Amino acid sequence: MKPIRKAVFPVAGLGTRMLPAAKTVAKEMLPVVDRPLIAWVLEEARAAGIEHFILVTGRGKTAMEDYFDHQIELELTLKEKGKTELLEQIVSALPKEGEVSYVRQMAPHGLGHAVWCARDVVGEEPFAVLLPDVIVDAEPSCLAQAVKAYEHVGGNIVVVEQVPESETHKYGIVTPKSRNGRLIQMSGMVEKPPQGSAPSNLSVLGRYILQPEIFPILSAQERGAGNEIQLTDAMARLMQQQDFHAYDYEGRSYDCGDRLGWLRANLALSLKRPDLQAAVRSMVAEEMARAG
Numbered sequence: 001m002k003p004i005r006k007a008v009f010p011v012a013g014l015g016t017r018m019l020p021a022a023k024t025v026a027k028e029m030l031p032v033v034d035r036p037l038i039a040w041v042l043e044e045a046r047a048a049g050i051e052h053f054i055l056v057t058g059r060g061k062t063a064m065e066d067y068f069d070h071q072i073e074l075e076l077t078l079k080e081k082g083k084t085e086l087l088e089q090i091v092s093a094l095p096k097e098g099e100v101s102y103v104r105q106m107a108p109h110g111l112g113h114a115v116w117c118a119r120d121v122v123g124e125e126p127f128a129v130l131l132p133d134v135i136v137d138a139e140p141s142c143l144a145q146a147v148k149a150y151e152h153v154g155g156n157i158v159v160v161e162q163v164p165e166s167e168t169h170k171y172g173i174v175t176p177k178s179r180n181g182r183l184i185q186m187s188g189m190v191e192k193p194p195q196g197s198a199p200s201n202l203s204v205l206g207r208y209i210l211q212p213e214i215f216p217i218l219s220a221q222e223r224g225a226g227n228e229i230q231l232t233d234a235m236a237r238l239m240q241q242q243d244f245h246a247y248d249y250e251g252r253s254y255d256c257g258d259r260l261g262w263l264r265a266n267l268a269l270s271l272k273r274p275d276l277q278a279a280v281r282s283m284v285a286e287e288m289a290r291a292g
């Protein structure tokens with residue numbers, strides 16, 4: 001079984017749910033607590049043993065390349081001012097040279113198309129896909145749990161979480177065949193099933209482990225919902241040839257591609273930070289009292 005060494009981060013979307021901020025700031029660069037979304041998700045992948053990070057970028061997304069590079073003036077200034085701890089924190093978070101690749105999706109034709117744009121950098125090996133607008137608070141990291149499941153069963157893994165029945169129409173939902181602990185053999189997937197028709201309450205989270213045979217399927221460039229090239233459609237085709245398991249991970253997710261989810265992530269994750277929690281608690285109490 002080939003190990004999972006590479007991860008693809010599709011970051012070329014328009015982020016319309018986060019407008020107007022996303023007009024000039026890439027959605028993936030919006031901060032949660034004190035670092036951009038993409039940094040949280042890259043850290044999750046690193047904690048799963050990923051060695052090569054492939055960002056599928058687009059117009060207006062160059063800030064991400066700068067973020068994962070040295071900022072010489074800033075580093076010199078921090079050094080001169082004796083802010084060595086902060087300097088160390090910033091420099092040590094940088095990926096090593098050659099660990100990050102950028103490929104360009106020249107138009108937002110959909111998630112499947114974005115993943116397909118990374119085909120040559122991925123090559124002939126299984127790989128992970130992480131959607132950077134979802135932050136997952138989990139220990140071990142969500143992708144690390146998925147990699148462990150992959151090492152157990154191989155094939156393709158789709159990380160899922162349970163959502164209330166009343167909300168299944170908002171998500172991609174997995175059709176389960178059989179369950180063994182947190183691993184669920186899958187027989188299909190439906191994108192946003194009409195209310196009352198969902199095959200389960202297991203919703204797709206935005207973390208996948210896929211075999212490279214997904215690429216020839218995506219190469220057909222068939223368009224699906226929203227006239228976009230959908231990753232879900234390609235996975236459904238691959239499911240006819242290969243094993244797919246859903247993995248019901250342990251942890252908590254925040255959909256930061258949506259304003260409320262982003263606000264919640266800021267609140268919840270700052271409440272977990274020892275240096276911030278007391279101040280955030282009293283700030284929330286004050287604001288609640290003021291709002292009446």
Ligand code: UTP
Nearest residue numbers: 010011012013014015016017108109110111114
């Ligand atoms: P989303 O559908 O959540 O992102 O795609 P979006 O299209 O940017 O956001 P909204 O719905 O308009 O608010 C999930 C991930 O896939 C990327 C996005 O950047 C996001 O991180 N994506 C999506 C691409 O890279 N290319 C695409 O063509 C579409």
